[in-house]
Amino acid sequence: MASRLRKAGLRPTRQRLALSSLLFGQGDRHVTAEALHCEAQAAGIELSLATVYNTLHQFTGAGMLRQVTVGGDKAYFDTNTGDHHHFYVDAEQRLIDIPGEKVEVLGLPTPPAGSEVERVDVIVRIKSR
Amino acid sequence: MASRLRKAGLRPTRQRLALSSLLFGQGDRHVTAEALHCEAQAAGIELSLATVYNTLHQFTGAGMLRQVTVGGDKAYFDTNTGDHHHFYVDAEQRLIDIPGEKVEVLGLPTPPAGSEVERVDVIVRIKSR
DNA sequence: CAATACCTTAGAATGATTCTAAACTGAGAA
DNA sequence: TTCTCAGTTTAGAATCATTCTAAGGTATTG
Numbered sequence: 001m002a003s004r005l006r007k008a009g010l011r012p013t014r015q016r017l018a019l020s021s022l023l024f025g026q027g028d029r030h031v032t033a034e035a036l037h038c039e040a041q042a043a044g045i046e047l048s049l050a051t052v053y054n055t056l057h058q059f060t061g062a063g064m065l066r067q068v069t070v071g072g073d074k075a076y077f078d079t080n081t082g083d084h085h086h087f088y089v090d091a092e093q094r095l096i097d098i099p100g101e102k103v104e105v106l107g108l109p110t111p112p113a114g115s116e117v118e119r120v121d122v123i124v125r126i127k128s129r
Numbered sequence: 130m131a132s133r134l135r136k137a138g139l140r141p142t143r144q145r146l147a148l149s150s151l152l153f154g155q156g157d158r159h160v161t162a163e164a165l166h167c168e169a170q171a172a173g174i175e176l177s178l179a180t181v182y183n184t185l186h187q188f189t190g191a192g193m194l195r196q197v198t199v200g201g202d203k204a205y206f207d208t209n210t211g212d213h214h215h216f217y218v219d220a221e222q223r224l225i226d227i228p229g230e231k232v233e234v235l236g237l238p239t240p241p242a243g244s245e246v247e248r249v250d251v252i253v254r255i256k257s258r
Numbered sequence: 259c260a261a262t263a264c265c266t267t268a269g270a271a272t273g274a275t276t277c278t279a280a281a282c283t284g285a286g287a288a
Numbered sequence: 289t290t291c292t293c294a295g296t297t298t299a300g301a302a303t304c305a306t307t308c309t310a311a312g313g314t315a316t317t318g
Contacts, residue, residue: 011315013265033306048267053306071198073275073305087240090247098238105251107231111216115255118219122234122251126244140284142296162275177298182275202274202306 008062018045019055023065028080030068030095036077068095070123085122098124137191147174148184152194157209159197159224165206197224199252214251227253 001020002012010016022039023029031039037052056077059065068076070088076095083100103122111117130149131141139145151168152158160168166181185206188194197205199217205224212229232251240246 011264013315015266050268050307051266054266067200069198069200071196071204075200075305089241089244096241102236102238104235106233106235108251108253109227109231111253111255112218112225114257115218116258118254118256120251120253122237122249124237124240124249125247126240127247128243129245140295142284144297179276179299180297183297204274 004064008058008064010058010062015045015047015051016055016058018043018047019052019059023059023079028078028097030076030078032074032076034074069121070095085124087124087126090125090127098122133193137187137193139187139191144174144176144180145184145187147172147176148181148188152188152208157207157226159205159207161203161205163203198250199224214253216253216255219254219256227251 001017001024005012005016005020018040019036022036022043023031033049033052033056036056037047037049040047040052056065060067060077063081065077065079066081068078068086070076070086072093074093078095078097080097085098085100085103087096087098088094089096105120105122108120130146130153134141134145134149147169148165151165151172152160162178162181162185165185166176166178169176169181185194189196189206192210194206194208195210197207197215199205199215201222203222207224207226209226214227214229214232216225216227217223218225234249234251237249
């Protein structure tokens with residue numbers, strides 16, 4: 001775990017190690033800063049909300065997380081950085097992964113001259129019937 | 130213009146008429162509340178920012194606008210409510226429409242039991258090369 | 259162990275958006 | 289026309305996620 005941080009140029013501090021294990025110790029997760037902070041506190045880890053924000057951004061910069069934007073008021077961080085998309089359950093403000101291999105987006109125009117595609121996000125907004 | 134508002138169950142007030150003409154008087158537009166407010170002021174229309182927010186939401190509720198979420202800190206409102214997608218130019222925080230007819234999203238899994246698809250948003254994030 | 263560059267943090271600051279409560283106004287009734 | 293009232297507007301306060309500041313810790317290297 002520490003080596004993973006070192007490889008990213010980040011010192012393996014107590015706080016970063018703790019957040020790493022919360023984030024990457026289980027399967028794929030979608031967390032908000034606030035939620036992760038609560039979870040850490042509940043696990044007996046003392047750290048400030050600012051540190052959670054810092055860490056999430058540093059991990060994102062290092063490619064260990066991806067930020068997902070769905071439009072609620074909060075930002076989500078996804079531990080799955082591979083090619084995939086999302087269902088978004090509006091009523092519960094919850095994200096569900098959609099594996100990327102199966103999905104294909106056809107017919108996109110070429111981007112404006114001088115620019116290139118960085119990423120294609122597909123968000124399927126769903127509501128209960 | 131007034132009839133359009135009446136049809137939506139909204140009184141055609143001075144403020145709503147003015148914002149309507151700014152929004153729908155030209156081609157398709159992507160605006161933020163702040164930007165629309167500035168534009169109105171520049172056009173000599175006195176109204177409060179709160180009214181701009183109220184109006185944008187009412188128009189959205191009436192299906193005259195669609196809210197687009199790209200993840201900056203502001204919300205965008207799109208006068209094009211038809212089937213289409215977006216390029217998002219991160220560096221300029223600017224949206225560009227992608228006509229919907231050409232684009233096809235294949236292979237999406239069926240949504241979780243009891244829920245149904247409300248909308249599929251495709252956002253192509255582009256950066257300058 | 260000492261030096262130092264990197265980290266963490268409490269609390270303040272920011273900025274978009276929403277809320278509140280009071281004043282205003284369109285539209286139908288009288 | 290005037291009255292009435294539900295629907296509107298609004299200034300300013302309040303909220304809330306997020307970022308900033310500056311002061312105090314802590315890995316790491318020599």
